[in-house]
Amino acid sequence: MNIALNITQTFQDWLVGFMPEGAASITAMVIVAVIYLMIFAVAGLYLVLLERRVAAWFQLRLGPNRVGFQGLLQTMADALKLVSKELTGTDRADKFLYNLAPYFVIITSLMALGIFPFTQGFQAFDINIGIFFLIAISSIGVIGILLAGWSSNNKFALIGAMRSGVQTISYELSIGLSLLTMVLLTGSLQLSEIVETQKHGWLIVQGHVPAIIAFMIYMIAGTAETNRAPFDMVEAESELGAGFHTEYSGMKFAYFFLAEFINMFIIACIATTVFFGAWLSPFGITESLPWLGVFWFLLKALILVFLMMWFRWTFPRLRIDQLLSLEWKYLLPINLINIMLMAFLVWQKLTIQF
Template sequence: MKILSINEWLLSFMPAGAASITEMVLIALIYLTVFAVLGLYLVLLERKVAAWFQLRLGPNRVGYKGMFQTLADALKLVSKELTGTVKADKFLYNLAPYFVIITALMALSVFPFTENLQAFDINIGLFFLIAISSIGVIGILLGGWGSNNKFALIGAMRSGVQTISYELSVGLSLLTMVILTGSLQLSEIIEVQKNGWLIVQGHIPAMIAFMIYMISGTAETNRAPFDMVEAESELGAGYHTEYSGMKFAYFFLAEFINMFIIAAIATTVFFGGWLSPFGITESIPFMGIFWFLAKTFVLVFLMMWFRWTFPRLRVDQLLTLEWKYLLPINLVNLVLMAVIVWLNITIQF
């Protein structure tokens, strides 16, 4: 029995143009559903991990062992009144959350979850991810400015400084791996890793690039110990102080999705994406998704470990770490990787 693809099935009873539009709508709905479910699960995971580190139970009332706690919180946020300040710039205030949420959703579209499961495979995939992730900070700046609140504005300005600074290290660490692979296309980067993960093929420079990437990625998502943007003891809730209901939920959800995106990029570039370390991905259906998500969630757990282990940095410490240490190390590491590629020194499994 021949199994038809979705495209073939749609073309069997509708014109090509209508089939194409229907496919786009279906893919968009699937990604929106994944976006919402993934965000809710990551919030629950964060709470459980925090509870584990602090030797307490965490959410344990709503549903089996608190499984539906975040769903209950989401329903509460949906039903809450949307409030705002009288002197806020209404257009910018309302526009800001959509900048943050849409950029996160667009970034998800280019990840190859398996060899045949990728919504948008372009030859500049890695560049697209870096560019899209840079746009998200515009939403934070608009939210802080449009709220007409001094604490929100301070938080937004901190976010601008922090994100722009650490984007350099994120970009350079990924560029180091692009030199090794010779491609920006995510599917090709994974294809190169069939002979071994890039973190192994690239020797010590690849390991240094990975460590810098994880530190910088954590900082770019404004998570502890780099959460100067939302320093509760100083700024209340930072740039989203004046937001409530679903608009607050958009900011909150985007932070967790961005954490997943940072981990997914690391999985794709350094750890072989959907490839199995045991060479069984191709023979067992859905194993590609399993390996991709397993590697990604290990890195997500690592980022949560950072949060519940290290104290918050001061602003001067945060910028000193980037400009005096990470950036110079990254530049030297980039040259080392170029030398390794030039000498054709590689390690294979």
């Protein structure tokens, strides 16, 4: 059951008065897709700028400060430069797969953005298997990385792609189990229902210690899932040049670059929705001011994005054996014990109620 109308349905209901229902449905989807493409582009560009300013802050530098006020147009200039660059490749590359790979990465990120409830009613699609959909769609993105590495016909790109496969498969387990821990608490996979259960307290508070442990594991595994330092074995500039996208240039390189930052934002959005009440304010005033919910959602998500950036500029890169040991020897066993603790907590709560 949908708790609030999503924006796709809102556009469709409005367009039905001007055209047949089928045409209205398709037109509404196109309008929503354009809106989300704009959000995707702007968010990606300014997350890059935020990363550069955070890095400068940690390293006692100024960062971008010449193009536009306080460097706000720097990433716009970089984007224009990438658009104008020649698309190069290697003669022995598999042309079809080489050209297809960036679109796998960018489309999966865009699809994931579509189901987040940014505020009440501002959600492209509210499906009843939201958490499952997010886990599934994030698994598809790694196909683009594998295709990019293999089709480039470059040994460094292939090594980066194979590392990505190993890393993603490993850390998806911890992401899935940490989210499943919270699904046990809410009893639903639907994001809007998960938000509804938090109107009287965020899940990280309702879930007590198991929720805090789940959040910590989720953030570690989420950072690894996005191939960011200290888990950036996939790119590892000092070893592999640029890793899986070594042979890409221009906008195709920009697709991979933007997708990394959007994936980081997606990881933060999932944590915001599942652990911190999504668009619900800490003061209970979002009900009367629905658009204030967008502010609260983005504030929480950006704080978590900053946390992931903090990881990058604080910890050194792990070796591949350390990366896998962390998951299989530590995070996975802790996750399994934690999910049993949450199940016991939920059972105890149900016993008290009945």
